[in-house]
Amino acid sequence: MSATPVQTAAPRWLGLWPAAMLTLFFLVPFGIMLAVSVAHRDVSGFYEWSFEWDSYARFLSAFFGKVMAVSISVSLTAAAICVALAFPFTVFLSNMGHRAQTRILVVLLSALALSEVIIGFSLSTLLSQTAGIGNLFHWLGLIDEPRAYTPSLFALITGLCYIGFPFAVLVLYPPVSRLDPEIVEAARVMGASGPRAFFGVIVPNLRGAIVGAFILVFVFTLGSYLLPQLLGRSEHWTLSVHITDQAVYQSNLPFGAAMSVFLMLVALALVGLASLAGRERGAA
Amino acid sequence: MTELRIDSLSKDFGTFRALDSVSLDIPNGKFVCLLGPSGCGKTTLLRLIAGLETPTDGRVYVGGADQTEVPTHKRGMGMVFQSLALFPHLDVADNIAYPLAIRGVDKATRRARAEELLELVQLPGLGSRRIHQLSGGQRQRVAIARGLSINPQVFLLDEPLSALDASLREHMQIELRQIQQRLGVTTVVVTHDQKEALTMADLVIVMKDGVIQQAGAPMELYHTPANAFVAGFIGTTNLMPCTVADGVVSVLGHAFPITEGDRIAITSGEAQLSVRPEHVLLGAPDEGLPAEVSFLRDLGESLHVLMRVGDQEITAHLAPGHGHDLVTGQTVGIRFRDGEKVVVQ
Numbered sequence: 001m002s003a004t005p006v007q008t009a010a011p012r013w014l015g016l017w018p019a020a021m022l023t024l025f026f027l028v029p030f031g032i033m034l035a036v037s038v039a040h041r042d043v044s045g046f047y048e049w050s051f052e053w054d055s056y057a058r059f060l061s062a063f064f065g066k067v068m069a070v071s072i073s074v075s076l077t078a079a080a081i082c083v084a085l086a087f088p089f090t091v092f093l094s095n096m097g098h099r100a101q102t103r104i105l106v107v108l109l110s111a112l113a114l115s116e117v118i119i120g121f122s123l124s125t126l127l128s129q130t131a132g133i134g135n136l137f138h139w140l141g142l143i144d145e146p147r148a149y150t151p152s153l154f155a156l157i158t159g160l161c162y163i164g165f166p167f168a169v170l171v172l173y174p175p176v177s178r179l180d181p182e183i184v185e186a187a188r189v190m191g192a193s194g195p196r197a198f199f200g201v202i203v204p205n206l207r208g209a210i211v212g213a214f215i216l217v218f219v220f221t222l223g224s225y226l227l228p229q230l231l232g233r234s235e236h237w238t239l240s241v242h243i244t245d246q247a248v249y250q251s252n253l254p255f256g257a258a259m260s261v262f263l264m265l266v267a268l269a270l271v272g273l274a275s276l277a278g279r280e281r282g283a284a
Numbered sequence: 285m286t287e288l289r290i291d292s293l294s295k296d297f298g299t300f301r302a303l304d305s306v307s308l309d310i311p312n313g314k315f316v317c318l319l320g321p322s323g324c325g326k327t328t329l330l331r332l333i334a335g336l337e338t339p340t341d342g343r344v345y346v347g348g349a350d351q352t353e354v355p356t357h358k359r360g361m362g363m364v365f366q367s368l369a370l371f372p373h374l375d376v377a378d379n380i381a382y383p384l385a386i387r388g389v390d391k392a393t394r395r396a397r398a399e400e401l402l403e404l405v406q407l408p409g410l411g412s413r414r415i416h417q418l419s420g421g422q423r424q425r426v427a428i429a430r431g432l433s434i435n436p437q438v439f440l441l442d443e444p445l446s447a448l449d450a451s452l453r454e455h456m457q458i459e460l461r462q463i464q465q466r467l468g469v470t471t472v473v474v475t476h477d478q479k480e481a482l483t484m485a486d487l488v489i490v491m492k493d494g495v496i497q498q499a500g501a502p503m504e505l506y507h508t509p510a511n512a513f514v515a516g517f518i519g520t521t522n523l524m525p526c527t528v529a530d531g532v533v534s535v536l537g538h539a540f541p542i543t544e545g546d547r548i549a550i551t552s553g554e555a556q557l558s559v560r561p562e563h564v565l566l567g568a569p570d571e572g573l574p575a576e577v578s579f580l581r582d583l584g585e586s587l588h589v590l591m592r593v594g595d596q597e598i599t600a601h602l603a604p605g606h607g608h609d610l611v612t613g614q615t616v617g618i619r620f621r622d623g624e625k626v627v628v629q
């Protein structure tokens with residue numbers, strides 16, 4: 001390294017801009033949330049400033065423990081399925097011609113433009129008894145009676161994967177397309193069959209990207225509160241749904257805030273764990 | 285026995301013919317250099333041999349066995365890629381032993397073999413390093429060691445030394461050649477550096493536009509080029525349009541008699557005359573083809589004299605101690621050393 005100070009093109013104060021934005025739109029709301037979470041619930045529908053752990057205490061019940069477990073497992077499952085589908089897909093995509101790649105990426109991006117509401121209702125229609133694939137299966141003679149596939153855990157995970165998949169592909173695409181194709185060819189020449197080269201060379205070299213995509217989909221689906229209500233049964237309601245329920249319908253803002261803080265801490269812990277796992281052996 | 289045989293191999297990319305009916309017989313244990321300008325199809329030929337591309341036409345045989353339909357991973361060849369393609373997720377020893385791991389060799393044997401190969405490429409004890417902890421030259425050696433770890437029948441290298449600086453490159457050329465001779469493995473190296481080819485090869489194959497121009501021993505190509513392209517590509521030379529008739533080569537209006545040892549492929553009509561700069565002799569203007577000295581370059585070990593005859597440039601390399609009285613603008617008479625004229629199409 002040279003001893004002379006590095007000259008950057010942008011003046012230093014420009015760095016204050018993102019810092020200011022971060023403070024304004026993240027730290028301040030987070031602070032308010034923290035403050036509310038320890039406030040005292042006013043039964044009339046709002047809260048009074050104070051400092052008490054009541055909301056957190058209530059949260060440490062078996063019921064909410066289970067909700068937390070459901071939330072996390074649903075998101076983990078969705079993230080795992082998304083990445084398991086998106087990774088081979090992206091590798092395949094990056095081997096296609098440039099024009100085909102662009103087209104497919106544009107289609108994926110446009111899927112991102114659909115709102116959760118549209119996706120939720122479309123899926124619930126598609127999986128319904130009266131107008132959905134149940135009818136199709138019945139017509140094909142696969143099942144005896146038309147049946148509904150929603151609400152169910154399957155429907156919920158399908159919906160979450162539908163949302164998460166394009167994100168996973170978009171996170172995976174740049175590193176996958178940057179992977180030196182000669183690395184794979186080298187493995188082939190040295191005797192690795194296709195699957196062997198895939199799991200022995202492509203996957204380990206892209207561990208970071210895979211973990212990144214996993215974290216993104218996990219965090220993203222953890223915050224989803226519409227789909228669990230549309231596609232899942234009440235036992236599949238995630239913490240986000242309960243937060244909304246408490247804050248909006250039960251008028252218990254301190255409890256909603258406490259749950260939010262907890263959700264965030266858990267998410268952070270998991271992200272930290274995952275990135276540690278990603279770094280450990282793939283030390284670059 | 286012919287170890288590697290290529291039989292009228294062609295490769296089309298769409299409508300573009302990258303390789304046109306290439307045939308080669310490479311005897312067992314030979315060191316072959318594929319030489320040619322960028323885009324002439326060297327990499328394509330190497331990839332076809334390795335099975336990384338499917339030929340449009342033609343066949344590849346190793347030791348008499350047809351390999352054309354055999355998938356890459358079952359050909360058992362060693363290959364060093366231009367980008368080296370070392371695995372960043374494995375350490376040096378695991379990189380080298382990767383082909384052995386694929387074949388189910390146990391860990392202790394793999395480590396031992398990796399260490400043996402590291403010694404061969406003069407990197408003993410570096411087995412536990414990561415790839416990013418190596419210098420460019422060390423990576424090159426690791427890639428070579430990896431290519432050799434299964435004792436391949438055929439060892440392919442695509443411009444393995446192009447990323448190195450000049451001195452390390454020369455060093456590695458000699459080393460690669462020595463390793464190859466010690467192991468006796470049939471080796472095909474792609475290069476576009478003719479000096480590299482001359483340094484290392486038993487057999488040089490000059491290609492242009494997907495067609496083999498000439499295949500032969502380095503000095504055969506140097507002394508008896510098959511055409512003007514090969515003459516110009518191997519070493520430096522003066523290429524001049526000429527006409528041949530009745531034992532005389534006429535260049536730029538001056539007649540030179542054909543002498544003993546001249547290589548005259550065209551005995552009458554239009555052709556190209558190739559004379560190496562060290563065989564261009566200078567004398568008084570009336571003793572040969574009159575030319576004007578346009579530039580003098582003294583390199584100590586030799587004096588380069590650039591001359592013009594009309595539009596034609598001719599260069600002479602003079603031994604030390606000669607030509608010190610020459611000045612730019614002076615007119616000299618050019619002659620060619622007896623037996624060093626090469627007339628080709």
Ligand SMILES: Nc1ncnc2c1ncn2[C@@H]1O[C@H](COP(=O)(O)OP(=O)(O)OP(=O)(O)O)[C@@H](O)[C@H]1O
Pocket residue numbers: 297300302320321322323324325326327328329476
């Ligand atoms: N996959 C491909 N698709 C289309 N054309 C190709 C492909 N691969 C190579 N070519 C073309 O085939 C020709 C030969 O390519 P090749 O890579 O064999 O050249 P080369 O002799 O190795 O050149 P260099 O010295 O620059 O590496 C080039 O004109 C190249 O553009």
Ligand SMILES: [Mg+2]
Pocket residue numbers: 326327328442
């Ligand atoms: Mg090439």
